[in-house]
Each structure stands twice: as structure tokens, then as C-alpha cells.
Amino acid sequence: MKSTEKKELLSRPYAERQLIVVLSDDQIKAQQRYTEEQVESKFVKALRTISTIIAPSPIALAEATLEIYKGILNLREQGIKTLSISQSEASRIKFPPGHPRFGVLYIAHPAAPNVYFPFAQFHRLTFEHKFSEAVILLMSLGADFLEVHHINGWSKEFSSKMDISIPHVNVGGGFEASSANKSGSEILFTANFIGNASSALPDNLVWFYHEPTWQQIAEGRLKYGMKDFSLSVRYEDDLGVNMGLKAAATKAKLEIGGRFEDHQSTMWEIVGNFG
Known part of the structure; x- marks a missing residue:
């Protein structure tokens, strides 16, 4: 697939690219030979013609491709914009380990x-990514201690399943779950970063530019020597x-890729x- 594609x-x-289904390059070629308006029998015939060249089981490929394509058309008929993309194009998109899978x-x-996530895990992985960015931002700005409070929504059970990767390069201390309470709120995590002298914005931020309060904290730290912070991670x-x-x-x-959360x-x- 060309880079222009x-x-x-x-x-x-x-809204137009939110939902995708990945198909093999050969399945995409077969799909493109006929438009959605053409009759199903012609579509199957085209699939079988192409499959005789590229696969040992043309009927199996035709039927499998047709079922996936019918599913995509079904969603479109329900007013749900869904795109099919080729395996080549999918190779340039970031998926979780083990993905993408056809269908x-x-x-x-x-x-x-x-970045694309499987439907079933979308909310957990998206919130996990946002939370991780918030912590990395605070560490890079020089946090030597932080405490995560549950205000509403997902709480301790959810947080225990999160795959949180916190780098400790040149930073001492740890990052661990806690069940203590403060001011009536549940404390989900605490972290200490001993000797953290960092004071800069990290690279590859994506949420930061959509969060004015995060930007205010960064400006307060970098320009005015802010010492204390309170940053909200919202997912509404x-x-x-x-x-x-x-x-x-x-x-x-x-398929949706597992049990839907x-x-x-x-x-x-x-x-x-901040230190």
C-alpha cells in the first residue's frame, strides 16, 4: 500500500476513520473489484477468480472474505461508518501486541x-494511555512525590489490571498501589522519585495539547517554579x-477482540x- 494511501x-x-476492519491485501483486491451495489454472486465469483491464483483454497477465501465484507456492509447499513483497510496499510499503524487480526x-x-485499539479493550487502553502520559509529564517536570486519588468512575479493581510502565532512569523510588484514604477519597497509587532533577516537557505527548490545566501546570513549573500540583485525569x-x-x-x-469493557x-x- 502506498504511503499516499x-x-x-x-x-x-x-468520525470517518474511527472504525476499521483489517483484511489481507488479496481480500482488499477482491473487494475493490465490485462496489457495494453489485450483487453478491458476482462478488463471490470475483473472489474465487482471484483466489485461484493466490491461495490453495479459493472457496474458503471467498466465503471468509464475503462474511467479513457483509459484516462491514451491515454496519454501514445501520449508519455506522466502517472502513476496510489492507494488511499493508495496517502495518504502518500501531496496534497492541498480537494485532491486527483479520475481521x-x-x-x-x-x-x-x-494508533488503533481492539473494540473490546478500547476504553481500558485509552484511559491507561492517558493516565500514563499524565504521570510521565509530572515526572519529567520534576515530581519527587505523587499520589493518585479516585474521585469517580473506575477505581481500585480497574487500576489493579492496568499495565502501567513507569520509567525509573536516574530516578529512585517506586510506584505501587495503595488502599489508604485521605480526605474521604481512595488512594490508588503513590510514587516517590528520589533525586529527580528533571525539569522539561517529555517528547511524544498527545493528550497534553488537549488539556489546558495540564498546560498550566507545565507553565507554572517551567516558568514560575511551582512546587505543588493537582492534576485531573478525566475520561468522560x-x-x-x-x-x-x-x-x-x-x-x-x-469480532471485537475479547470481552468488552x-x-x-x-x-x-x-x-x-516538585523537588
Whole structure:
């Protein structure tokens, strides 16, 4: 797939590229030979013609491709914009380990255009990514202590399943779960970073530029020597990835990549101080 085709996908508005299904290059070629309006029998015939050259089992390929394509059309008929992309194009997109898989419905990351998550894990992975960025931001700005409070939404059980990767290069201390309470709120995590002399914005931020309060904390630290901070990590919009979409995908016989974890409107507050 040409790079210009990649650019075409990622430059589209979020609503148009939010949902994708990955197909093999050969399946895409077969699909493109006929438009959605052409009869199913002609589509199968085209698939079988191409499959005789590229696969030892043309009928199996034709039937498998047709089922996936019918699922995509089913979603479109329900008013749900869904794109099919080739395996070549998918290789230029970031997926979790083990992905992409053919026939699975993927959802675009709301802040990083080249990242897609399986439907079932979308909310957990998106919130996890946002929270991790908030912590990395605070560490890079020189935090020597932070404490994460649950305000509403996902709490201790959810946090225990998060895959949080916190770098400790030139920073002492640890990052661990806690069940202590302070001011009536549950403390989910605490972290100490001994001798953290960092004072800069980290690279590859994506959420930061959509969060004015995060920007204010960064400015306060970098320009005015701020010592204490309170940063909120909010996750309030389900982006249409909900039980209704799950039902539509199930009806269309598309895979969702596991057990669906539904959205919860969530806010965690990170408090602490800079060295």
C-alpha cells in the first residue's frame, strides 16, 4: 500500500476513520473489484477468480472474505461508518501486541491518529494511555512525590489490571498501589522519585495539547517554579464505543477482540510536589 494511501486514511476526520476492519491485501483486491451495489454472486465469483491464483483454497477465501465484507456492509447499513483497510496499510499503524487480526473491529485512538485499539479493550487502553502520559509529564517536570486519588468512575479493581510502565532512569523510588484514604477519597497509587532533577516537557505527548490545566501546570513549573500540583485525569466521553455499538458489531458477525469493557465516566486526581 502506498504511503499516499496511508496519509489519506489518517488525514480523514476522526468520525470517518474511527472504525476499521483489517483484511489481507488479496481480500482488499477482491473487494475493490465490485462496489457495494453489485450483487453478491458476482462478488463471490470475483473472489474465487482471484483466489485461484493466490491461495490453495479459493472457496474458503471467498466465503471468509464475503462474511467479513457483509459484516462491514451491515454496519454501514445501520449508519455506522466502517472502513476496510489492507494488511499493508495496517502495518504502518500501531496496534497492541498480537494485532491486527483479520475481521476484528478496531477503534481509533482519539488523540493519536496512527494508533488503533481492539473494540473490546478500547476504553481500558485509552484511559491507561492517558493516565500514563499524565504521570510521565509530572515526572519529567520534576515530581519527587505523587499520589493518585479516585474521585469517580473506575477505581481500585480497574487500576489493579492496568499495565502501567513507569520509567525509573536516574530516578529512585517506586510506584505501587495503595488502599489508604485521605480526605474521604481512595488512594490508588503513590510514587516517590528520589533525586529527580528533571525539569522539561517529555517528547511524544498527545493528550497534553488537549488539556489546558495540564498546560498550566507545565507553565507554572517551567516558568514560575511551582512546587505543588493537582492534576485531573478525566475520561468522560465514550466516543460512541458502547453497548449499542457492541450489539451492532455482534449482529454484523464481526469480532471485537475479547470481552468488552464498557465505558465509565472517570476522574482520577494526581497530587504531589516538585523537588
